Amino acid sequence: MSLSKSSKVKTLGKSSAIFTKTIVQMNDVSASYDSKNYVLKDIKMSIDRGTNYAIVGHSGSGKSTLLRLINGMMNPTSGKILVDYQTPNISDKKFKSFMHKIGYIPQNLGLIKNSTVLENILIGALPRVSGFNSFLKKFSDYEIDNAKKILKQVSLEDKADRKIYMLSGGEKRRVAIARALVQKPEIVLADEIVSELDHVTAREIMDVLAEAQATTKLTSIMV
Structure with a gap:
C-alpha cells in the first residue's frame, strides 16, 4: 500500500x-x-x-x-x-x-435511489437540524440554498429534482461528493469512488474531489 x-x-x-x-x-x-x-x-x-x-x-x-x-x-x-x-x-x-466533520463516501455510495438528488445531498445537513425537524427532514432555506450551491459546484445544478436511479455512474458519484460537502467536513474519506468507471469519467470525478478540496481547504483521503 x-x-x-x-x-x-x-x-x-x-x-x-x-x-x-x-x-x-x-x-x-x-x-x-x-x-x-x-x-x-x-x-x-x-x-x-x-x-x-x-x-x-x-x-x-x-x-x-x-x-x-x-x-x-x-x-x-x-x-x-x-x-x-x-x-x-x-x-x-x-x-x-466530531463525526459530522468527517464526510464518508462508502463504496456503494449510500444514496437513496428513489429520492431526488437534492433530497440525497441534504442528508449531509442533518447534523445541523434539530429535534423534530431532523426526523421529518425539514431544512431551512439557508440549508437548501447551500445545497444548491454545492450542486452547482459539482456540475449537477440541472439534476436537482432527478431521482438517483436515473443518473449515470459518474453523476451518482458527484452526488455522493456533494452530500459529503454539505456536511461542511474537515475530512472527506472516499472509498473506491472511481472503481468501475471508464478512464475519462474517473479523471473527472477525481478532479471534482480535488477542486472541492482546494476550494474548502478540507483534507481529502481517497482509496
Whole structure:
C-alpha cells in the first residue's frame, strides 16, 4: 500500500511526531477481523490538514479498512490512531460529536435511489437540524440554498429534482461528493469512488474531489 500526495507516491513508513498541521496520525497500527490474519500491520502514517491524498494498493491490501479505522467504524487490533487529536471510536461520546466533520463516501455510495438528488445531498445537513425537524427532514432555506450551491459546484445544478436511479455512474458519484460537502467536513474519506468507471469519467470525478478540496481547504483521503 502506498500514499500519494499531489500525485507523488511514497510507501507508508515511519511517520513524524504530531504537529498542529497534522489531522490524522497512525503509529504502529495493525488491524484484523479474526485476530489471526492481519489486514493491516504496523502502519505508520501522518496526514496534514488541507491536503489531498490517494492511498493506492492491490485489492485486499486494507485500503477500505484504513478508512474505517479513521472514521471510527473499526478499532485497531494494536497501535494508536489520532484524528484531530482524538481517538476515533463511534462508541465514544466525544468522538461522536466530531463525526459530522468527517464526510464518508462508502463504496456503494449510500444514496437513496428513489429520492431526488437534492433530497440525497441534504442528508449531509442533518447534523445541523434539530429535534423534530431532523426526523421529518425539514431544512431551512439557508440549508437548501447551500445545497444548491454545492450542486452547482459539482456540475449537477440541472439534476436537482432527478431521482438517483436515473443518473449515470459518474453523476451518482458527484452526488455522493456533494452530500459529503454539505456536511461542511474537515475530512472527506472516499472509498473506491472511481472503481468501475471508464478512464475519462474517473479523471473527472477525481478532479471534482480535488477542486472541492482546494476550494474548502478540507483534507481529502481517497482509496
